[in-house]
Amino acid sequence: MSNKNRQQALQLVKQLCQQRGLKLTTKRSNILQLMLTEKKGLSTYDIVDSYLAQYHQKISPVSVYRMLGFLIVEKLVHKISSNSQYIVCSHITCSHSHQMPLFLICNNCNQVEEVDAANELPAALEKNIVSTGFQLQNKALELHGICQICKNI
Amino acid sequence: MSNKNRQQALQLVKQLCQQRGLKLTTKRSNILQLMLTEKKGLSTYDIVDSYLAQYHQKISPVSVYRMLGFLIVEKLVHKISSNSQYIVCSHITCSHSHQMPLFLICNNCNQVEEVDAANELPAALEKNIVSTGFQLQNKALELHGICQICKNI
DNA sequence: AATGAAATGTTATAACATTGCATTTTATGC
């Protein structure tokens, strides 16, 4: 994300936190900024390292977990559970709500692209499981493969 | 899985290993049997505990990882990466090959049901990602929710 | 300034996974 877009995103998040009565503390903000500069998924410990590099300040993994927890609850960040990494929600700059995000995770470069399930996909999925009586809760799909950039290298 | 079906599955796996020139050692077989008795996903360490309880013999986590690795390579076992658990492939008793398995994982009881994507689902998924240039590799979908049994409790 | 709630720090530990090397088991050629 470009510097300008990052500033804009941060501004919007600030507003949003104010609306919700939440505190976007310096460290929470720093972590979010840090994540906004990356299109890649980051592990908790990646963030710890990156935080030190960027802000010349140590932060403990425990704190990072807690701050990620905060950001996830507020739907600003997603956890990619298949590889224990975290990304900023692609909808952070818009009010757009999710229905069924698809995470396209590159096994080569770790980039994660978040797109929305469109057309008949949600219905097709539902149709596939309705006979089992299973009730879907987490509707995000984590898809692993090779991104366009890596494919063309 | 019933005792009879388990014996049958084991018999088939034995044959299959012979065909492929693989050794289904006692411990590998024990682990597979152990997993066949469960519809739940098991973690590596669950298997360590269960192995001790069933066979009165200690086995190290490292060994379990290796044996799971063997079973996964041979497509007899799946890893559910979103919760680090392992299940026997539902197709173990048939020659049926996968195209796109759906793992329906109960967040309450941990049961995993493996069903095959049917009808327009694979095509719908492909249609959703084709414009991104992303090339899907691992086509399994891990879906979290509540199973029928837990829903009705 | 006193108070209390939220955030953050600190330490320990749980849970999941891999590496490297030693030993045992098994298959194979002589």
Next chain:
DNA sequence: GCATAAAATGCAATGTTATAACATTTCATT
């Protein structure tokens, strides 16, 4: 049968991801 090599397993150490328990700091409210 026996030597040899390869495969499987054991074992110790370490790495990675995550949470629990408790202490301290920060900050708004009174």
